[in-house]
Amino acid sequence: xxxxxxxxSHAIDQEFVTDIVxxxxxxxxxxxxxxxxxxxxxxxxVRLGQVEQLKEAGSRALGLRVFQGxxxxxxxxSDLSPEGIEQLVSGxxxxxxxxxEDPYAGLPEREEFGTLAGDxxxxxxxxxxxxxxxxxxxxxxxxxxxMAADTRIQNSGGGSFDAATGRKILANxxxxxxxxxxxxxxxxxxPIAQSPDGGMQRDYWYSSQRSLALLDSPESVGRxxxxxTLRKLGARRVPTQRVSLVFAPEVARSILGAIxxxxxxxxxYRDSSFLAGKLGETVAGSNLTVIDDGTMVxxxxxxxxxxxxxxxxxxxxxxxxxxxxxxxxxxxxxKLGLQSTGNAARGLAGSPGIGAGNFxxxxxxxxxxxxxxxxxxxxxVTDLIGHGVNIVTGDxxxxxxxxxxxxxxxxxPVEEITVAGxxxxxLHNISSVGNDLIFRSAMACPTLCxxxxxxxxx
Amino acid sequence: xxxASPDTRKFFYEHLGLNDQILxxxxxxxxxxxxxxxxxxxxxxxxxxxxxxxSLVKSASQGIxxxxxxxxxxxxxxxxxxxxxxxxxxxxxxxxxxxxxxxxPSKQQVQGFRESPxxxxxxxxxxxxxxxxxxxxxxxxxxxxxxxxxxPRIVQVQASFADELRRILVAGSDGSFATDTQPLxxxxxxxxxxxxxNIARGSSGGGGRVLLDFFLTNKTPEYFxxxxxxxxxxxxxxxxxxxxxxxxxxxxxxxxxxxHEAVGHGLEADFNxxxxxxxxxxxxxxxxxxxxTVVDNGTMPNxxxxxxxxxxxxxxxxxxxxxxxVLKGYMSDKLSARLMGIADxxxxxxxxxxxxxxxxxTNTYMLAGEDDPQDIIRSVRRGLYAxxxxxxxxxxxxxxFVFSASEAYLIEDGRxxxxxxxxxxxxxxxxxxxxxxxxxxxxQLDEGVGTCGKAGQSVPVGVGMPTIKLDKMTVGGTRN
Numbered sequence: 018x019x020x021x022x023x024x025x026s027h028a029i030d031q032e033f034v035t036d037i038v039x040x041x042x043x044x045x046x047x048x049x050x051x052x053x054x055x056x057x058x059x060x061x062x063v064r065l066g067q068v069e070q071l072k073e074a075g076s077r078a079l080g081l082r083v084f085q086g087x088x089x090x091x092x093x094x095s096d097l098s099p100e101g102i103e104q105l106v107s108g109x110x111x112x113x114x115x116x117x118e119d120p121y122a123g124l125p126e127r128e129e130f131g132t133l134a135g136d137x138x139x140x141x142x143x144x145x146x147x148x149x150x151x152x153x154x155x156x157x158x159x160x161x162x163x164m165a166a167d168t169r170i171q172n173s174g175g176g177s178f179d180a181a182t183g184r185k186i187l188a189n190x191x192x193x194x195x196x197x198x199x200x201x202x203x204x205x206x207x208p209i210a211q212s213p214d215g216g217m218q219r220d221y222w223y224s225s226q227r228s229l230a231l232l233d234s235p236e237s238v239g240r241x242x243x244x245x246t247l248r249k250l251g252a253r254r255v256p257t258q259r260v261s262l263v264f265a266p267e268v269a270r271s272i273l274g275a276i277x278x279x280x281x282x283x284x285x286y287r288d289s290s291f292l293a294g295k296l297g298e299t300v301a302g303s304n305l306t307v308i309d310d311g312t313m314v315x316x317x318x319x320x321x322x323x324x325x326x327x328x329x330x331x332x333x334x335x336x337x338x339x340x341x342x343x344x345x346x347x348x349x350x351x352k353l354g355l356q357s358t359g360n361a362a363r364g365l366a367g368s369p370g371i372g373a374g375n376f377x378x379x380x381x382x383x384x385x386x387x388x389x390x391x392x393x394x395x396x397x398v399t400d401l402i403g404h405g406v407n408i409v410t411g412d413x414x415x416x417x418x419x420x421x422x423x424x425x426x427x428x429x430p431v432e433e434i435t436v437a438g439x440x441x442x443x444l445h446n447i448s449s450v451g452n453d454l455i456f457r458s459a460m461a462c463p464t465l466c467x468x469x470x471x472x473x474x475x
Numbered sequence: 476x477x478x479a480s481p482d483t484r485k486f487f488y489e490h491l492g493l494n495d496q497i498l499x500x501x502x503x504x505x506x507x508x509x510x511x512x513x514x515x516x517x518x519x520x521x522x523x524x525x526x527x528x529x530s531l532v533k534s535a536s537q538g539i540x541x542x543x544x545x546x547x548x549x550x551x552x553x554x555x556x557x558x559x560x561x562x563x564x565x566x567x568x569x570x571x572x573x574x575x576x577x578x579x580p581s582k583q584q585v586q587g588f589r590e591s592p593x594x595x596x597x598x599x600x601x602x603x604x605x606x607x608x609x610x611x612x613x614x615x616x617x618x619x620x621x622x623x624x625x626x627p628r629i630v631q632v633q634a635s636f637a638d639e640l641r642r643i644l645v646a647g648s649d650g651s652f653a654t655d656t657q658p659l660x661x662x663x664x665x666x667x668x669x670x671x672x673n674i675a676r677g678s679s680g681g682g683g684r685v686l687l688d689f690f691l692t693n694k695t696p697e698y699f700x701x702x703x704x705x706x707x708x709x710x711x712x713x714x715x716x717x718x719x720x721x722x723x724x725x726x727x728x729x730x731x732x733x734x735h736e737a738v739g740h741g742l743e744a745d746f747n748x749x750x751x752x753x754x755x756x757x758x759x760x761x762x763x764x765x766x767x768t769v770v771d772n773g774t775m776p777n778x779x780x781x782x783x784x785x786x787x788x789x790x791x792x793x794x795x796x797x798x799x800x801v802l803k804g805y806m807s808d809k810l811s812a813r814l815m816g817i818a819d820x821x822x823x824x825x826x827x828x829x830x831x832x833x834x835x836x837t838n839t840y841m842l843a844g845e846d847d848p849q850d851i852i853r854s855v856r857r858g859l860y861a862x863x864x865x866x867x868x869x870x871x872x873x874x875x876f877v878f879s880a881s882e883a884y885l886i887e888d889g890r891x892x893x894x895x896x897x898x899x900x901x902x903x904x905x906x907x908x909x910x911x912x913x914x915x916x917x918x919q920l921d922e923g924v925g926t927c928g929k930a931g932q933s934v935p936v937g938v939g940m941p942t943i944k945l946d947k948m949t950v951g952g953t954r955n
């Protein structure tokens with residue numbers, strides 16, 4: 018097996034993309050924006066020691082957004098031939114005639130564009146440096162470490178090693194052209210444990226980084242996956258009640274995700290968010306400060322420019338409980354009479370949406386152990402399932418599992434219950450914020466203790 | 476309905492420069508290092524969408540995506556490569572990459588294909604035209620007007636129309652060959668109602684493997700718009716949902732998402748082959764009340780989850796999963812069928828050419844029973860009546876599943892009373908359906924909005940159910 022990365026038949030450069038913008042203008046567009054994206058991926062899955070899946074591939078595609086005055090339309094294609102591009106342009110020009118005049122539509126103004134100077138450390142060639150046989154070995158080691166941890170682990174969903182790289186180019190008719198590259202790689206393990214009564218539980222753990230050199234060892238990933246799985250064995254239900262809930266960092270992110278959804282400019286200008294119209298108001302406890310930062314070196318959510326070619330930046334979304342910024346792109350900023358916050362997110366198809374950079378809650382003082390130690394009776398929530406957040410009303414209801422807390426100790430696993438509340442109250446009822454902020458992805462949250470939520474169970 | 480298949484093979488051969496010889500060479504190359512089976516999956520998708528928002532046509536987009544996935548299967552191992560460059564050189568290179576999974580002597584040459592006939596489950600679409608775009612726009616403008624006219628408290632309306640035409644060609648090293656042209660359309664309406672400080676959302680939509688005429692004759696824009704507006708206005712008056720175990724009555728249609736989560740995923744063959752499902756080894760055992768019969772059926776005309784052939788080229792079928800409470804069998808693709816010695820049920824599906832196929836549901840529903848839906852409601856002293864849901868999720872290993880009610884009411888003394896706020900319902904797959912004590916005679920399929928996610932791949936599916944009563948289920952509200 019060799020590890021050659023797919024090389025595109027003819028490399029697409031900035032000139033190719035700006036030329037598509039020029040073609041659109043020649044076809045009658047008053048403004049245009051073209052985006053090119055390409056990616057390569059390698060995935061390997063090992064199960065019970067044997068290679069189960071190997072996948073290796075690359076793909077690329079183009080997107081075009083055109084304006085005619087304040088009308089807009091967009092097209093995308095994976096056909097990069099001259100005929101394909103001709104169709105991309107003519108299709109967009111045909112569609113733009115059916116859309117409405119919208120005074121808020123349009124590209125950003127010329128003086129707004131920019132791209133961060135310097136290297137954000139988003140791309141490392143080393144993600145592809147391992148020969149295929151060693152990538153398989155990484156996956157195999159992660160799974161083996163999980164399965165060696167305890168005799169109750171005799172089955173597995175597998176161990177994996179994945180790597181990917183991507184490159185994108187954005188160009189528009191107001192003079193912006195930018196290019197960025199990124200890489201990522203990850204190791205994971207998903208063991209399955211069985212208790213003597215036959216009940217099965219699974220969990221997983223992973224390490225994900227932009228560089229191979231930064232990954233945790235496969236053995237540590239496997240051991241942590243095993244620890245998480247074993248602690249779920251023998252889980253039981255608990256009665257319906259109201260107690261303190263401690264959210265582990267992996268699930269505390271769901272609270273942060275709800276805040277992210279509620280400060281999204283698209284929900285705000287439509288008045289369809291429980292945080293709409295609340296700028297400058299106290300919407301959470303003074304122990305909550307939430308930051309969005311697209312400029313962190315090596316960050317999973319970092320980029321030199323946003324989906325419209327504006328500088329990414331750092332902004333404080335909640336300042337000690339006061340709502341101080343929404344996340345906006347150009348369109349939603351104009352609708353709200355504000356400035357874009359550099360949060361335009363653009364895929365290849367359609368108009369730019371809104372995306373966060375690195376979105377996180379500032380850590381507090383206490384260790385997770387100190388937070389747990391203060392709980393006389395409560396639930397340590399380790400897993401959530403379902404899609405039970407209503408951003409319009411703030412209603413929050415999720416399936417959950419975790420560990421029961423008694424006198425500060427974790428005493429037995431709990432499953433098949435729900436946890437529910439309303440975010441408007443939950444954000445004021447966070448009694449502790451942990452000091453354990455770790456970026457495992459673009460969104461990170463420390464351990465949180467929340468009062469006043471309802472457990473529904475037996 | 477037309478029975479004749481459109482000439483999809485001709486489309487691929489003429490449009491993309493393919494021919495039998497290229498496919499044979501690629502398959503031979505794919506098996507050059509051994510392996511049990513290889514296949515090529517070509518896909519060409521054209522998609523378009525239009526949206527009216529704040530009464531303006533704010534967005535119009537269309538896209539083309541084409542590519543080929545090449546797979547080599549050797550025992551339990553799968554090698555996969557894909558390319559969006561469909562030149563013979565690129566296809567051959569992808570075949571060599573996929574071939575690396577196997578290590579053995581070259582298999583014999585692949586010669587000749589047998590094309591299977593099409594079942595003709597959906598209409599044949601023509602290429603989009605300007606007139607068609609105008610007609611779609613008229614549909615969503617009608618939806619916008621109808622939603623706003625429903626009630627002055629409706630303050631925001633988004634109406635969209637999205638459709639695609641997916642052409643596929645699958646050629647296997649065993650000489651199997653199948654093509655299909657699959658239309659898929661959906662009209663969606665999402666609204667916000669406001670009364671003072673009180674705000675609520677409502678949404679509705681539907682469609683299937685249908686063309687534009689479906690929305691002019693069967694389900695009109697006004698039908699979906701009125702439904703979305705009704706839900707939003709209703710939610711303005713919703714009270715907190717109850718918390719804890721109680722009898723739950725599920726209405727007909729979309730609440731069938733219960734089956735999709737509680738038993739559907741757990742009965743996909745791959746999880747049972749690997750013994751990672753809570754249902755592993757339970758064939759022949761009671762997993763539900765004797766009143767429960769559940770099927771997966773990919774052959775229903777025009778349904779969102781239907782397919783003439785699956786994404787491995789196998790014909791779809793009706794598969795009985797649970798019969799009178801007894802687990803009968805699993806939904807399988809080619810790989811699990813061969814390894815488990817069971818039938819390939821035509822459930823091998825994939826999101827796109829970039830994805831490896833696996834067992835997936837099509838349209839999954841419970842057959843009608845004999846109870847009167849009114850009697851079912853009347854039988855409950857205190858409980859929940861849930862008629863609309865958002866998404867659900869399941870942990871197939873421990874069997875715990877959830878689904879989120881977006882429209883539900885309290886039942887008090889046999890009568891439907893106050894609407895309640897959104898709440899998640901939770902249960903245990905192999906146990907939940909044992910608590911089904913009544914099954915209505917009112918089987919309905921959903922409107923055609925479902926999308927199922929598994930291992931990072933999304934595919935369109937259908938669900939359905941008559942009104943049923945579960946004697947107990949846990950409702951995740953806040954009111955103790």
